[in-house]
Amino acid sequence: MKVLIIEDEKELQRTIQESLQKEMYVIEVANTYKDALHKISSFDYDCILLDIMLPDGNGIDLLKEIKEIERSDSVIIVSAKDSIDDKVSGLELGADDYLTKPFHLSELHARIKSVLRRKNQNGNNSIKINNLELFPDEFTVLVNGKEMEMNNKEFALLQYLVINKNRLLTKAAIAENIWGDYMDEVDSYDFVYSQVKNLRKKLKQYQADLEIKSIYGMGYKLTTEGE
Incomplete structure (x- = not known):
């Protein structure tokens, strides 16, 4: 956030x-x-x-x-x-x-x-999408009731994607939202690709019914499987 x-x-x-x-x-x-x-x-x-x-x-x-x-x-x-x-x-x-x-x-x-x-979150303590539930105040994510292990940047990336489900998010928007003023010090958005790649692996590992889709030349979009 x-x-x-x-x-x-x-x-x-x-x-x-x-x-x-x-x-x-x-x-x-x-x-x-x-x-x-x-x-x-x-x-x-x-x-x-x-x-x-x-x-x-x-x-x-x-x-x-x-x-x-x-x-x-x-x-x-x-x-x-x-x-x-x-x-x-x-x-x-x-x-x-x-x-x-x-x-x-x-x-x-x-x-x-x-x-x-x-x-x-409509006043709720968590955000639920299919079998995944994210608790922003506790920095915790559950998939089918099992806690998903992740670092701070992975959690921030997932939270940003979840809040903006089904919306196209550019690499610039993702980088600026998660890294803030530090973006002035980087030359490319390659690190965004690396973070997305790692997060995809974990979502697949924990069998989350979510998919991070790549929109060629533009950015990423979080969808439920099959959308």
Whole structure:
């Protein structure tokens, strides 16, 4: 899962980033309104943590722009301003939640998981497709009730494919969603092919009724067998 932290307080930004990375989220950060708008316009995120007070603009105005360009990213407003007007404005504009500083990191984790469950899992704790069941909060995958052994990147790849079942996902989209800002350091998407190849082997090994199809020259699509 990919999260964008929009926060100009460097120490808080670092603390949140390190905490969420321990939870296996892919993290990107923005310190300003301008940088945040560029990232949101260019990339997809599962969740955006949005501070209201930014050095070059207001987070509420940024939220308006997010909605105007019809992005579906979940947004949690994180602000030191405990203002009813800001809360109402943010929620009316389409924010999924509002968290007032200071807060415990455990509460932030719970809020993120909650909005992601609502967005991707219809409020459930797991996602089921045929004989496979994926538990995002526990980083666990069961096939016919048996746990499937996999590393963090394989789990992230499978989760991204499952959430986007039957949708064509380009290699660029897969790489950017799972590796985030580190994509700036690579010259090709060959590593995506390697990860998909390894995941296919494991799905076959555990007899999952799913198939990762290659769409020549474009990317991959997760389907149930026979589709």
